[in-house]
Amino acid sequence: MAEAIETKYAQSQLRDINQALSEGRFVSVRKFLHEMPPSDVAHILESSPTKTRDDLWELLDSDFHGDVIEELSEDVRNGIIAKMIPANVVDALEDMDTDDLAETLSSLPDEVLQDILQSMDAQDRHRAEQAMSYGEETAGFIMNTDTITLRPDVSVDVVLRYLRLKGELPENTDTFYVVNRTDNLEGIVPVSRLLTADPEATVSDVMDEEPEAIPVNMPDDEVASMFERYNWLSAPVVDDKHRLVGRITIDDVVDIIREDAEHSMMSMAGLDDEEDTFAPVMQSTKRRSVWLGVNLLTALMAAAVSDLFEATLSQLAVLAILNTIVPSMGGVAGNQTLTLVIRGMALGHVNPSNSRWLIYKELAIGGLNGVIWAVLIASVIAVWKQDLTLGLIIAFAMLMNMIAAALSGATLPIIMKKLRIDPALAGSVILTTITDVVGIFAFLGTATLFLI
């Protein structure tokens, strides 16, 4: 009978464990943890405050340490490893696949990594250094090396007998790779095809020729978009001489797809993608302060622009009251454009051949939005403050700022990408500075001309 998964299952698990922990029933906690798959233990650790997390880790049998470490997100993993003694870390890493080993080690702070490498014996250290030899965020870094290769001239029957002798295949094997004597990739054979093929046929009869292969140094986000676009489950990885060096399976790619998609959202709020929801207070405060510091500078810059109009403001307090409306609308409209363009660039839809068209389109939307909201705000102010001239002035400022917002929202990410700055990280703060300055200048400047 199939075991149907309950929707609230994970939550009730977490509640049970927390209760057992708070009541000091450590034997039950230990039992709970042992009965769970490693990915569930990792999820519970990620959902716990640091103190609870340390207690749970203490109670977890060290045989499971490696499997759980594999599943943790970077921030949480590094926090746990930093508190372990190096010899225990080495034990935990022993049975890891090469791709998980490379990922775990290379995200560690340098001094921790050195301690761990020194605690390893020569053979393990060699394996670790091998795994980290490909650049981080490349195909080589996320690939596995446990491929099964076949020779083209062998018969299907011989292959089947060989596989039966060999026993269980590596995890997630869905394809065999056909290579020649010098390891050049000549074709692929889906596992399911061997089941249906004529046993007399040779491997080269049943293989797909000229399979698409991933160069070992391709950036991992490009690997992810190839998988997504072509609905692959796995793909061979080749070096610059087209020799097979490994394979990438989709379960490794899924993490990259999620991280890439989250990256923009987290960066736009000035957060690190891997930021641990339950990090200690001091660590979080420190990380977030950079962004707040940048924002304080831009807020002071906007204040300095208002300062230029001190004489005007001291004569007409109503201007002070309305001074925030135009910058706020510009900020929201500009951020809409910015978000859309950043997403379009991440999906590979925006490129040199259509970016001009996109800028014109956003300018048209900005102009149209400008007219709509200018008319509306003019009417509101004319009624509220009984002053048509004031209404017209704020309407003019609104139109100007909407156009500035569209122009900067559409061009900033394109310019920043050319300068190799991440638009998600700094785009929003630069945009808001522009819309604040333009908005205040247009409103207070025009008011000074016409009302003073």
Added chain:
Amino acid sequence: MAEAIETKYAQSQLRDINQALSEGRFVSVRKFLHEMPPSDVAHILESSPTKTRDDLWELLDSDFHGDVIEELSEDVRNGIIAKMIPANVVDALEDMDTDDLAETLSSLPDEVLQDILQSMDAQDRHRAEQAMSYGEETAGFIMNTDTITLRPDVSVDVVLRYLRLKGELPENTDTFYVVNRTDNLEGIVPVSRLLTADPEATVSDVMDEEPEAIPVNMPDDEVASMFERYNWLSAPVVDDKHRLVGRITIDDVVDIIREDAEHSMMSMAGLDDEEDTFAPVMQSTKRRSVWLGVNLLTALMAAAVSDLFEATLSQLAVLAILNTIVPSMGGVAGNQTLTLVIRGMALGHVNPSNSRWLIYKELAIGGLNGVIWAVLIASVIAVWKQDLTLGLIIAFAMLMNMIAAALSGATLPIIMKKLRIDPALAGSVILTTITDVVGIFAFLGTATLFLI
């Protein structure tokens, strides 16, 4: 020899096609389009302005329409289908898998859908209605029904002979499902295991018993997080009597993972997740205006708060100049907390058992941030405006607003989720309203008490 994929390949393709199109070389365009996989054609359509998109669609052989439609994002697909005559749509949909058919049809506007259903013959209409019978965003909606089932008492050898007779297996078959006479799921057999199993053994000898199965009405985002957490490549789907009804493969789940991750980012900027980067100006303006309208209301509310202090502002213009700093810092700090909590909820890390801890933690960060930035802004203002009292007043307002920001950033998403409102959609605007109102009130209120 493997065909290595060039990094800039897609971009140069797009440039070649655009050039051929603009020079009127329609035969070349047609040739380009025919030589590409459907997913690449879809990508090019998504990367083109509406006018170019229509031209390319005209040039595409109608035999490929169905394959390309499957790969398009919702907004772009609906735009194209709306311009086709129903009979051609019906032809294009004919060979689609049930999950793709369900997705394509159910995203269509109602009147278009009715036209298309009416153009279908009775058999096709039945199939279409069947595909849409499970609720959108459930496991049943994204599953495929082309499973291969085995009986437990049959020998491996018989299975192998049966498969050889049957020929090619359905796409992405990595598992066979073992069911009894009433279709209850009893076990699974990975395809690769049949290759290595003893031919004399029975299916029940080699199967994994009690496999995890997905209930047919499980929400699709939960399905996605199960796949992600357990690194599945496929999973069986069962009805409420544990009868096997289909299977879900990871390529369908990848799209959900990306959409879920993007959803928060797009919603927080007031955009639709499926928003087409190259949509017509009028359509985009209309969609975005809702959000701008909401923002205008909140900006007017903030102005109304300032309006309460008109007398104070008319006496001290310097207050008008500094009035934007505290709300701006509160907005940024609050959005950091909000983004982190929304992401934590999406990953399933935030739940009733730890949300109180999380709120305390964010309050502590807010207080600490408040002290840091209060001291800093007090020093800046004391130097810039040569006024220590003014510095202390703005420092007090900063501290108050940072605490308010942390409290609302952490509690809003939790409260909104209870009320079944999407926190990503409205959280940011409510938060900014709170930090604006608290910031202005604290600053101008304290200034009125001490300076007037």
